[in-house]
Each structure stands twice: as structure tokens, then as C-alpha cells.
Amino acid sequence: MRVIFNEELKAVADDLDRMAQGVRKAINGAGDALLNQNLEAAQAVIDGDIEIDALESSVIDQCVKLLAKQNPVATDLRVVVSTLRLAATFERMGDLARHIAEAARRTYPASPLPEDAQPLFAEMQAFLNETADRVVSMLSDRDTKVAEQIILNDDKLDALHKKTFELAQSDDWQGTNQQLIDVVLIGRFMERLGDHAVSAARRVVFIVSGFDPTKEPSRDEGTDID
Numbered sequence: 001m002r003v004i005f006n007e008e009l010k011a012v013a014d015d016l017d018r019m020a021q022g023v024r025k026a027i028n029g030a031g032d033a034l035l036n037q038n039l040e041a042a043q044a045v046i047d048g049d050i051e052i053d054a055l056e057s058s059v060i061d062q063c064v065k066l067l068a069k070q071n072p073v074a075t076d077l078r079v080v081v082s083t084l085r086l087a088a089t090f091e092r093m094g095d096l097a098r099h100i101a102e103a104a105r106r107t108y109p110a111s112p113l114p115e116d117a118q119p120l121f122a123e124m125q126a127f128l129n130e131t132a133d134r135v136v137s138m139l140s141d142r143d144t145k146v147a148e149q150i151i152l153n154d155d156k157l158d159a160l161h162k163k164t165f166e167l168a169q170s171d172d173w174q175g176t177n178q179q180l181i182d183v184v185l186i187g188r189f190m191e192r193l194g195d196h197a198v199s200a201a202r203r204v205v206f207i208v209s210g211f212d213p214t215k216e217p218s219r220d221e222g223t224d225i226d
Contacts, residue, residue: 024132026097031125033104045101052094112182114175147201161191
């Protein structure tokens with residue numbers, strides 16, 4: 001029975017790894033679409049979100065069966081429940097990347113961002129690309145050191161996100177009203193991608209150690225929302 005449980009749990013973990021890899025691809029593609037007016041990249045992200053959603057459904061179905069058939073306890077239960085949470089987090093990250101790609105597609109061949117905003121968003125995108133790589137590595141290796149780095153580094157993205165508001169509120173704003181909306185919305189989408197990466201990192205720490213970093217009062221606990 002234990003062998004069967006381990007095999008089924010490995011199948012779930014493989015699907016979760018594929019979700020993380022799909023999210024990384026979506027984040028990279030959304031950034032390419034946004035910063036380079038790459039219509040093909042935008043459409044690939046939008047189309048690829050279906051696969052991420054399908055993987056989430058598969059992970060949920062497998063976890064429910066594990067809970068019903070195997071009645072896991074202790075560490076095994078922690079892994080299964082956390083896997084459910086991770087799948088939901090990755091699905092939402094795919095949605096956020098899709099939103100960015102949709103914004104880029106809507107304004108093509110123009111950019112949804114004014115020219116003076118692009119360096120700031122390029123910096124945010126570079127941060128997210130690095131974070132996405134770390135999420136994939138963290139998940140496949142159950143690496144808590146990488147997870148802790150993701151958590152600690154999120155303040156950098158928050159600071160960049162704050163600059164998007166400063167840009168939008170500047171007296172020197174030269175963009176259109178629509179670009180003003182896009183700067184605020186896309187900045188929010190990117191900031192939320194970072195928050196969900198933090199949520200995933202906390203889940204991995206919990207899986208490995210049993211310690212829940214969300215209980216630290218000094219950290220924001222709102223990363224599982226929207």
C-alpha cells in the first residue's frame with residue numbers, strides 16, 4: 001500500500017513540476033509580449049493557459065483521490081494539502097501572466113506602456129524571470145534556501161511596484177489615459193506574480209519543515225488572494 005501511495009504522490013509531484021514550468025514559460029512570454037510587442041509570444045501565453053488550468057484540475061483530482069483512498073496522516077497529509085494550495089497558486093500565476101499578454105495583444109503593434117515607463121517595467125520583468133527560475137528549482141529540489149530567498153527578495157519587487165504609482169501620478173506624465181490604466185493594472189499584475197511566488201515558497205518551506213512562515217507577523221499574509 002505504501003508503494004502505491006508513493007507512486008501516486010510522485011505522479012502528482014510531476015504534474016506540479018509541469019505547472020511550475022508552464023508558469024515560468026508564461027511569465028517569460030508575457031514579458032516578451034509586453035516589452036517587445038511580440039504578438040506571437042502574447043498568443044502563446046494566452047493559449048498555453050489552458051494547459052496550466054488542465055494540470056491544476058489533474059492535481060486536484062489526484063490529491064482528492066489520495067485523501068479519500070490512502071487516508072494520509074502527519075507529513076504525507078501536509079504534502080497533499082500543500083500540493084493543493086500550490087496548484088491553486090500556480091493556476092493564478094498563469095492567469096496573471098495571461099492578463100499581461102492580453103494587454104500586449106490588445107494594443108499591438110503599439111505598446112500598452114508609454115516609452116518612459118518601459119525601463120521600469122523591464123526591471124520588474126527581469127526580476128520576475130529570475131523569480132520564475134527560482135520557483136521551478138525550488139519546487140523540483142524542495143530547496144528551502146531558494147524558497148527563503150524568494151521570500152526575502154519580494155521587497156525589491158514591491159519597491160519597483162511603488163514606482164509605477166509614482167510614475168502614473170507624476171505631473172510629467174506624457175502617456176494616454178489608456179496607458180495610465182495599463183501602467184497601473186500591469187504593474188499590479190506583476191506585483192501579484194511576485195506575491196504568489198512568495199506564497200509558493202512558504203508552502204515549500206511548510207512541506208519540508210512543518211514550519212509555516214505565514215505565521216510570522218512581520219510578513220504580509222495576503223499572498224493567496226487574487
